[in-house]
Amino acid sequence: MSVFIRHYNPGSVYNAKIWRFASTTAETPKLTNGEDDEEFRVLDILKKRDKLQRRAPRKADVPPDRAEKMRTDQKWGDVWPGPKSFHPSSVPLPIRQGYVPKGQAPPGKKANAELMKIPNFLHLTPPVIKSQCEAIKKFCTEWPKLLNSEEAIEKHYPLEIITSDYCHASPVIRNPLSRIVILRIKLSDLKLDKHARDKFLRLVGDRYDGQTDLVTITADRCPVRRQNLDYVNYLLTACYHESWNYEDWEGDKTLQDMEYYDFDMNQSKRNLVNWHLLCLNEENNFSDEEIKLYDVASIPNATEYIESVSSLFNDGESDATLKKYDTSVRKLLGLPDKKIVT
Template identity: 40%
Template sequence: MHRLTHVTARNKSTLADKLRSAVGGSDYGKTKQSFAGGSISAKDEQGEDFRELYVMPKRKLRGQTQLEQATGRAEYKTRSRFDLIDRLSERPPRSEEMDPEKQKWSDVWPAARTFAASVVPLPVRMGSRPNPEKRAPFKKEGNLELVKIPNFLHLTPVAIQQHCEAIKKFCTPFPPELLANESSSSSILPISVQYSTYIHQGTNIRDIRSRVVTMIVHVDSLKLSDSAMEKFIRLAGNRYDEKNRKLTIITDRCHTRKQNLDYAHYLLTVLYHEANKVEQWAEMKDRSDNLKVEFEGSSTKTKLVDLIEKAKTAGLESDEKSIEKFGEMWKTYRNSEETVEATREYGRQMKKLLGIN
């Protein structure tokens, strides 16, 4: 082990002299006064005055002042703050001065903005705690959870009504004739578009389901011929509803709603032009290739005519005009699902046609 035998000090150093005087027991205050009075001067090698280095600050630290105040060795006068008037002029939060019953909320929150606890006069709480039964969620003041999520404080029923009244002058009223007669709306407005907008809390306010577009078209408004209509139905497949005679196109392949809407219009345009297109092989179409069974040219009609002729020969009365009604009923019966009521109607029409009561 090594022991420190002596300490080297820098010559011609005022700090070293002070340390020697302090160790030797000399009066440091007198020495300091003599330096300040100029009786003792310290010069460096270049002959310049030695600039004293204060290791400790000349002012007292806050801990020293507090210690002196606590022990009673010093008294400090209390001074008023320089910003006292400004602090007294600060108003309390607006939510405390607001009267919810008289305040017009649309003036306070006219548009979408981040949640502000000082404005909303509601005891809103949000957050999670280990024991929610014992401790309620955090208050609205300084609550970051309320700032993160979007709010709809600007879409109150009164605010929505004011917006509607403001834009009402730029809109035209819906035709009352369409409201009175819904059947006429299909001929005047044959295309309807449906889509949904989803609003939820999450990392992304956009929902992938909002891009889906559903287009409903009344096929009768397209004014297609019989052959074109049959081809149109074949191309549409299960998208065509025969009962309502409506075509439903659902598009969800594209990323945005506008792209899917354009794609739906494109599909409708392609279906219409392909249905009206006549190919060379279409002329080779036979009766058996029809989508539905037709009464005209069928063996049923041939046998029915022969049966009516035999009924006349036997003296039975038959109504020849009812053949057309029977043909319409027969076509419906053959091309639709068989039910008990349809079978009974078939029997009634057959008896009426043959004159059997």
């Protein structure tokens, strides 16, 4: 390709220049009769691209599943040492889980989200538990030989603490019910006198069971179990020491001010002592203080009679209390049992 440029200056001759450019094609200029070929050549803007040769896909060698290569005599504690999410390649068992329509098998262990949701106990196999027990045995002490029965344990350890642990599927491992603490102790183990016992029962209210003689205190208001444990211990300690306090106004209470029926302070005890002395043909010249201190346990069938009279006044009249009172009076007087004619 050639370009002809002509420059003109006034008062001078023309000055002409010829510029030549190389063509974009690879053809060499042809010479005709010793002169350059001045024909136009084609400008190739869109170059032709060579066709890329597609690569053949290369197949990777996938190794077999780990569960298929496990030995039957392997140590399971090394494979599953602790609690973790379910992994199908680590468990050589045909585990299935999931809801399916009736007549179909549950989904297998691979790509099973249901198996990953719930906690598992695959790490707590009997051999692993045995090895863990052997490991912590050196930190344990021998069980006392004297604590060989439930009666001995209750005698030396009368206080009982009850808590519960839960395992559930939840984003957090702490269950709200695990914070509840229950304290139980027998009232007879607290060593209270008559005044302290009565005051203690009024403080605990319906937390005392007369049939089992157990005082049950439950705490669940604190968010942590340790706090509830400290709280029930505080409640028992506070009630115990408060029951031993003797206020000044308690000395001014009369028989009419009593909240319950006390057999030793009422006329019933004097009547019982008078009847017993009359049966023995003995003189009755006891004062009120001597009547209060008189031991009625020496009177035959007097204990059952005292319980029936106290129950009749304290619990109210009912078929059970009246029947108990009738039976105790007949035994006290030596009368035969009542016969019911149908």
